[in-house]
Amino acid sequence: MAALKVHPKVYWIWNHRGWCLNNVPSGPGTEDEGDPRGWEKDLWNKRVVCVLAWSYRRVVLASMPIPRPETSELAYTTRKIEANFSNFSAWHQRSKVLLSLWSKGELDPKNSREDEFDLVHDAMYTDPKDQSVWIYHPLARWFRSACFLPLSIQNSRDIQGDDKEILEREITIIQSLLDEEPDSKWCMESLVHYKSLLLRNHSLSANTSTLRRECIALLKQLREVDSGRKARYDEIELELAKS
Incomplete structure (x- = not known):
């Protein structure tokens, strides 16, 4: 942890920490070092836009004995995005969680997509020059990601861009x-x-x-x-x- 505080963008430190998590999960280290919610403390909040930190977060989430509900992770990304629309890592994490929830049938793609449009529109109007929101914009993002979805969703009019009403609505807003x-x-x-x-x-x-x-x-x-x-x-x- 001491090395990460000084060099938070050095990949091999995060990578080694991940190795330690898998091979020496209970120590050695201080009490804080072994805290499974450590990413929510001071260091994580300071590095909330760091790509490597978010990658490590996914490692931690995947290794938890009791899996964290993906709906909770979705809510977490909402808080981080609303705090900083430029947090591309949070947008990226959100896309991964949504795709997983859709593929498992735990979230309705159509209704949740409308929620995403609302979130993106807020971000677009807050800072039109920020590339994070434009890269994530639902139509562009989900067209590229459609191959990871179940066939029933891949073939939907929304994903294929066949919904003329949505296209025209987004064109009007933009x-x-x-x-x-x-x-x-x-x-x-x-x-x-x-x-x-x-x-x-x-x-x-x-x-x-x-x-x-x-x-x-x-x-x-x-x-x-x-x-x-x-x-x-x-x-x-x-x-x-x-x-």
């Missing part, structure tokens, strides 16, 4: 935020992504020419505000031309 933050690259990237999904999945009922024109205009803005990724936006525009 567009409203972009109107307030006109230089937000995360808003622009998300709008291009979701409008592209409308083009791909709802071409028969959507105004494809307008959507394509709007995407191209957004990509032009992105090249200006994020010039380092110009080639990426060129590639996206080429893909749009094929859709």
Whole structure:
């Protein structure tokens, strides 16, 4: 523990501590060293955004004799995210817990997804420039994670992006935020992504020419505000031309 207080971002210290947990669970060490709730004390709260600390937390949770309910862990991530929307590690932990709860049938994907949208919207409007929330945004996050879900959930309209109502709702919300933050690259990237999904999945009922024109205009803005990724936006525009 003393080494971690000085070097909290050194992987091998966390790794060795994990080895000790598995091989010498009862000591040697002080009373605090053996505390199974040690991550909730001073050091953990100071390093609450440290990726290595969260990885070690998962090791501890997996090794507990009496498993901690995953719903409790979900509530814990809620508290940490509400305290700091920039805590990407908490968002990541939340995604893992949700996927596990869904796969076990212990949480309804549709209802819980709406709760996630509410949480994400709060974070988006609090700090539009923070990448953590945009990486986690439910549609983008769960499209990429769908392969880990049961087939019944993988094939749902929500995961596949076939729910036009949700796509249009999110586009409206993000567009409203972009109107307030006109230089937000995360808003622009998300709008291009979701409008592209409308083009791909709802071409028969959507105004494809307008959507394509709007995407191209957004990509032009992105090249200006994020010039380092110009080639990426060129590639996206080429893909749009094929859709």
